[in-house]
Amino acid sequence: MLEVLQESLRKAPIVIRGEYPYFIHPISDGVPSLEPELLDEIADHMIDIAGSDYDRIVSIEAMGIPLATVLSMKTGKPMSIVRKRQYGLEGEVVLSQSTGYSKGELYINGVNKGENILVVDDVISTGGTLKALLPALEKMGAEICNVIVVISRGDGAAEISDMGYKVETLVKIDVDMNGVSILEVAGEQQ
Ligand SMILES: O=P(O)(O)OC[C@H]1O[C@H](OP(=O)(O)OP(=O)(O)O)[C@H](O)[C@@H]1O
Numbered sequence: 001m002l003e004v005l006q007e008s009l010r011k012a013p014i015v016i017r018g019e020y021p022y023f024i025h026p027i028s029d030g031v032p033s034l035e036p037e038l039l040d041e042i043a044d045h046m047i048d049i050a051g052s053d054y055d056r057i058v059s060i061e062a063m064g065i066p067l068a069t070v071l072s073m074k075t076g077k078p079m080s081i082v083r084k085r086q087y088g089l090e091g092e093v094v095l096s097q098s099t100g101y102s103k104g105e106l107y108i109n110g111v112n113k114g115e116n117i118l119v120v121d122d123v124i125s126t127g128g129t130l131k132a133l134l135p136a137l138e139k140m141g142a143e144i145c146n147v148i149v150v151i152s153r154g155d156g157a158a159e160i161s162d163m164g165y166k167v168e169t170l171v172k173i174d175v176d177m178n179g180v181s182i183l184e185v186a187g188e189q190q
Pocket residue numbers: 028029060061062063064098099100102121122123124125126127128129130156
């Protein structure tokens with residue numbers, strides 16, 4: 001299951017950002033090379049999990065964009081990208097994002113009241129990004145039907161789930177200076 005993803009994670013190099021061991025991977029960084037085979041494997045798996053009962057895909061710049069694009073093309077559903085820059089459009093919603101290594105503002109546009117939303121992203125770590133984004137989408141009148149994240153490291157996914165959201169992750173990993181260890185793969189018995 002998810003063999004291409006697992007193999008690519010085993011090869012992921014680590015750099016230190018502040019004190020944070022940061023893994024570098026095609027899905028989370030777009031470097032060194034994002035192969036169609038990997039995107040295809042992940043998108044098909046996400047589509048299996050998500051079903052078709054949603055109106056819009058929402059993801060976050062930068063590395064949610066390739067995932068949302070492939071899903072949108074495969075499913076025919078529209079997508080909106082939460083951006084790190086302000087547009088000043090009517091109805092734009094701003095929120096504060098904090099991750100293990102960065103802080104900043106995010107801007108939501110294009111999500112309509114009453115829509116069922118599938119949220120996708122490349123990585124969840126502290127969960128800081130989704131903890132801010134999901135309630136903001138609900139405040140805009142949207143319903144979050146599912147949150148699917150490719151790579152989970154740390155406790156963020158469990159904390160989002162404790163907040164009452166349906167969260168699925170494709171792989172759970174641990175990261176240290178020596179590399180990535182795969183702890184759990186969706187659909188596989190441990
Ligand atoms: O669970 P958290 O600790 O919030 O971390 C997860 C976030 O970190 C990454 O984005 P990042 O802000 O690095 O932006 P990028 O996609 O532009 O690299 C990732 O795409 C998530 O959005």
